[in-house]
Amino acid sequence: MTSKTKTKTKTNTSPNKHDYLRMYTQMVRIRTFEDNANQLYLAGKMQGLTHMYSGEEAVAVGICEALNDNDRITSTHRGHGHCVAKGANYKEMFCELLGKQEGYCRGKGGSMHIADQSHGNLGANAIVGGSMGIATGSALRAKLLGQDDVTVCFFGDGATAQGLLYEVMNMAALWNLPVIYACENNGYSEYTKTEEIAAGSITARAEAFGIEAFSIDGQDVLGVNELSRKLVARCRNGEGPFFVELMTYRYHGHHVGDINREYYRSKKEEADWKENRDPIIRFRGWLVEQGIATEEEIEALNEQIKQDAKEAVAYAEAAAYPDVAEVDMHVYAETDPATLQAGN
Amino acid sequence: MREITLSQAVNEALAEEMRRDPTTFILGEDVAEAGTPFKVLSGLVEEFGTERVIDTPISEPGFVGLAVGAALTGARPIVDLMFGDFIYLVMDQLCNQAAKQQYMSGGKLSVPMVLRTNLGATRRSGAQHSQSLQVLVAHIPGLKVALPSSAYEAKGLMKTAIRDNNPVVIIEDKLMYQDKAPVPEEEYLIPFGEANIKREGSDITLIGTSSMVQVAEEAARILEAEGISAEVIDPRTIVPLDEDTLLKSVRKTSRAIVIDEGHQNYGITGEIASRLNEKAFYYLDAPVLRMGAMDVPVPFSPVLEDLTVPTPERVAENARRLCAGEMIHAA
Numbered sequence: 001m002t003s004k005t006k007t008k009t010k011t012n013t014s015p016n017k018h019d020y021l022r023m024y025t026q027m028v029r030i031r032t033f034e035d036n037a038n039q040l041y042l043a044g045k046m047q048g049l050t051h052m053y054s055g056e057e058a059v060a061v062g063i064c065e066a067l068n069d070n071d072r073i074t075s076t077h078r079g080h081g082h083c084v085a086k087g088a089n090y091k092e093m094f095c096e097l098l099g100k101q102e103g104y105c106r107g108k109g110g111s112m113h114i115a116d117q118s119h120g121n122l123g124a125n126a127i128v129g130g131s132m133g134i135a136t137g138s139a140l141r142a143k144l145l146g147q148d149d150v151t152v153c154f155f156g157d158g159a160t161a162q163g164l165l166y167e168v169m170n171m172a173a174l175w176n177l178p179v180i181y182a183c184e185n186n187g188y189s190e191y192t193k194t195e196e197i198a199a200g201s202i203t204a205r206a207e208a209f210g211i212e213a214f215s216i217d218g219q220d221v222l223g224v225n226e227l228s229r230k231l232v233a234r235c236r237n238g239e240g241p242f243f244v245e246l247m248t249y250r251y252h253g254h255h256v257g258d259i260n261r262e263y264y265r266s267k268k269e270e271a272d273w274k275e276n277r278d279p280i281i282r283f284r285g286w287l288v289e290q291g292i293a294t295e296e297e298i299e300a301l302n303e304q305i306k307q308d309a310k311e312a313v314a315y316a317e318a319a320a321y322p323d324v325a326e327v328d329m330h331v332y333a334e335t336d337p338a339t340l341q342a343g344n
Numbered sequence: 345m346r347e348i349t350l351s352q353a354v355n356e357a358l359a360e361e362m363r364r365d366p367t368t369f370i371l372g373e374d375v376a377e378a379g380t381p382f383k384v385l386s387g388l389v390e391e392f393g394t395e396r397v398i399d400t401p402i403s404e405p406g407f408v409g410l411a412v413g414a415a416l417t418g419a420r421p422i423v424d425l426m427f428g429d430f431i432y433l434v435m436d437q438l439c440n441q442a443a444k445q446q447y448m449s450g451g452k453l454s455v456p457m458v459l460r461t462n463l464g465a466t467r468r469s470g471a472q473h474s475q476s477l478q479v480l481v482a483h484i485p486g487l488k489v490a491l492p493s494s495a496y497e498a499k500g501l502m503k504t505a506i507r508d509n510n511p512v513v514i515i516e517d518k519l520m521y522q523d524k525a526p527v528p529e530e531e532y533l534i535p536f537g538e539a540n541i542k543r544e545g546s547d548i549t550l551i552g553t554s555s556m557v558q559v560a561e562e563a564a565r566i567l568e569a570e571g572i573s574a575e576v577i578d579p580r581t582i583v584p585l586d587e588d589t590l591l592k593s594v595r596k597t598s599r600a601i602v603i604d605e606g607h608q609n610y611g612i613t614g615e616i617a618s619r620l621n622e623k624a625f626y627y628l629d630a631p632v633l634r635m636g637a638m639d640v641p642v643p644f645s646p647v648l649e650d651l652t653v654p655t656p657e658r659v660a661e662n663a664r665r666l667c668a669g670e671m672i673h674a675a
């Protein structure tokens with residue numbers, strides 16, 4: 001079994017045994033990626049900061065498993081989970097985290113801009129709410145060019161405070177764009193509780209524009225996936241946009257350096273989410289119960305993923321940094337001079 | 345004299361001014377209990393309460409707009425913009441709504457507010473958390489812009505900024521928050537538009553802003569060992585700019601390098617160099633050189649990021665060549 005993901009093109013049929021195992025695998029791959037990223041940071045091998053997705057795996061996986069490779073997503077500062085879920089490989093991801101040339105962004109992006117563009121990930125964004133226009137614009141393009149892909153815009157509860165969201169939701173609703181706004185409500189925006197920075201209901205914001213909105217348990221990958229498949233199909237059918245609020249929780253601090261956090265979040269609350277609502281433990285229990293996998297098979301899968309991560313980390317650590325000559329490459333895109341000839 | 349960090353210096357300035365003037369208050373993301381991610385505001389909420397140290401949602405144009413309105417009607421808001429990179433989000437509030445009120449009203453309205461934010465690369469924070477965007481605000485008439493180069497300047501300039509009757513943007517280097525410098529216990533203010541001669545010299549003038557003052561000082565030490573005497577000047581505010589002090593120095597040394605961490609193209613360095621060329625042309629033995637950040641988005645990879653900012657070695661190298669009479673192109 002390899003953790004390298006395969007190209008996906010069909011998602012219409014309801015999930016089978018293979019799909020369920022894949023969902024599980026993807027969730028564990030995210031958790032394992034983050035555990036390793038955290039270690040790299042703590043060991044001083046990774047410079048800068050990074051925001052862990054651990055605890056929120058069912059959101060990214062439930063949604064991305066309802067998409068195919070032509071569908072697009074936009075990601076956030078907490079973007080490793082979206083990146084893995086949309087089909088990225090460990091090797092290029094760890095290389096990017098360490099600023100190596102073989103990283104997805106040739107080391108130029110780093111943790112907050114990591115993305116595997118070839119699987120439809122339009123990029124992670126270090127500006128909160130910064131990708132809302134991009135996602136909606138991608139959906140506008142699909143509609144204008146008659147393409148049937150759907151765009152999912154991931155953002156946090158804190159990002160609902162950005163005015164941009166209301167400008168683009170208005171246009172998306174006016175023009176029936178195939179975009180799904182996926183609000184990952186993990187209860188906090190940095191060191192502040194959501195209720196202190198968001199008045200009223202989050203879904204009501206979308207409903208004000210006539211957008212159908214849902215609020216669901218983001219720790220239940222099956223529920224997330226089921227709703228996502230329906231909404232994706234309806235988007236393809238011209239019924240978009242949609243808004244989904246996914247109730248979830250981040251296990252780590254806001255970023256890896258946010259360690260003493262009891263002044264804003266109790267250990268008890270953290271333990272409750274980890275012990276009683278963990279999306280991986282819950283789904284694993286279901287897989288065994290349904291006879292889709294045995295405990296032993298699951299353990300072997302977990303072990304394999306750990307091994308894959310270990311190898312990818314070792315590879316990335318040994319990999320080369322970009323050549324210094326790359327520093328001023330890629331500032332401007334090339335334009336074929338032929339297209340600039342009059343008459344062409 | 346006691347030494348405190350730049351972070352403590354800013355904190356003290358804010359506390360002193362908030363005690364002095366009950367119309368001041370702080371507005372920004374995670375400024376209260378968290379004291380900002382850089383912990384610069386720690387403790388202020390305990391003294392002044394959440395009425396005057398106000399946590400906002402992540403709505404930068406919104407809360408800068410609130411500050412403009414509050415300032416226009418008699419308060420003195422101090423806005424905390426977590427990263428200088430977010431200044432793009434608030435440009436309309438700052439440049440259309442704050443900067444022009446005094447002028448558009450024929451002198452009847454004023455906007456006494458402070459926007460404090462930061463600059464600086466090499467923190468491995470990626471392209472959207474590493475920019476030095478002082479030029480954007482310096483370009484707009486009606487805004488004043490201060491760039492403290494140490495804890496001492498950070499405190500004195502902040503106190504002046506709060507008492508000034510105009511919108512002031514004060515930009516701290518986020519890599520300097522833990523750097524210590526001597527700061528008197530007694531109250532002092534640093535007037536705007538007064539450059540500080542950090543070090544006297546006779547062969548070349550190195551004009552640096554913010555942390556580039558340290559880069560210039562380090563370059564001056566390198567040059568001194570080689571027998572080149574460099575004068576180092578910190579303008580402290582780029583709007584208003586103390587042209588007189590800069591011109592006097594350049595007329596004496598006949599050579600200058602201007603160093604700023606913003607991009608070099610169309611930058612702060614170009615503006616200052618151009619003023620020196622216009623007003624000290626006959627005194628110059630060499631073109632005034634600009635040294636800004638490389639004209640690329642700030643890359644994440646440490647090996648690339650370190651290439652993008654001026655360093656003491658590169659400043660010294662350019663100074664050496666200027667003093668040797670080489671007509672060099674900007675590095």
Ligand SMILES: Cc1ncc(C[n+]2csc(CCOP(=O)(O)OP(=O)(O)O)c2C)c(N)n1
Nearest residue numbers: 078126127128156157158159188189190402
């Ligand atoms: C425009 C902007 N403002 C502020 C920040 C600093 N910041 C980074 S993440 C964050 C909190 C975001 O909260 P939320 O949207 O709920 O996402 P979460 O971190 O919880 O996943 C803030 C304030 C930023 N990156 N961009």
Ligand SMILES: [Mg+2]
Nearest residue numbers: 156157188189
């Ligand atoms: Mg959140």
